[in-house]
Amino acid sequence: MNAEELLAYCLAKPGAWQDEPWEGDVVAKVADKIFAFLGSGTSIGLKCGATRLEADEWLLQYPDDARVMAYIGRSGWNTLDVGGGIPDERILEAVDDSYAMVVAKLPKSRRPS
Template identity: 55%
Template sequence: MDVERMQAHCLAKPGAWPDDPWGHEHPVIKVGPEGRAKIFAFLRADGVGIKAGSREVADEWLDRHPGRAHVMAYIGRSGWNDLSYDIPDDELLEAVDESYRLVVETLPRKHRPEGWDAG
């Protein structure tokens, strides 16, 4: 996996769009209308930050991938992890898909994108 492939996967999701709120090298990927959107992926050259679920669920990633999965600074207590692109592609894509689902479910129904699948 690399950042370009991950970005393409993220942007293929309904309602997803890139944003650069902090001037980093790679964008964050948001879902929802501007002004109400929420981040579901923090892209980096060497990995991606995702919402894994509860902290307990996020800790399972740390156990399965020591050295390749880390608690995200500042927001890790809320179940966010940094995952290295060294983790198998199928697991990374599944993690991003779950992050998208978890974040979309927090949006008010009127701000959820058409075509997203809750199931």
């Protein structure tokens, strides 16, 4: 899977849109909340668990291709390498889960229909 395919997958989610809050760093948002950091195209930052403990499962399963995301990792965010040891299907499942967790925290009035 390449960066364009991954971005397209993210943007196909209901209510998803692309933003560039920092020069050169592409993110996918729903409402005004980020659910995927797509920056370089070789990795993706996702909410991988409701807690750090849940997100650590990724680090245990893929020690060479998953790491705690800088600054927001304590909240369950990980960086997952694309095109490495994590199968594409698992990356896409992680995108789905990140999107679902972010949408669930939105007020009902701001959730996509």
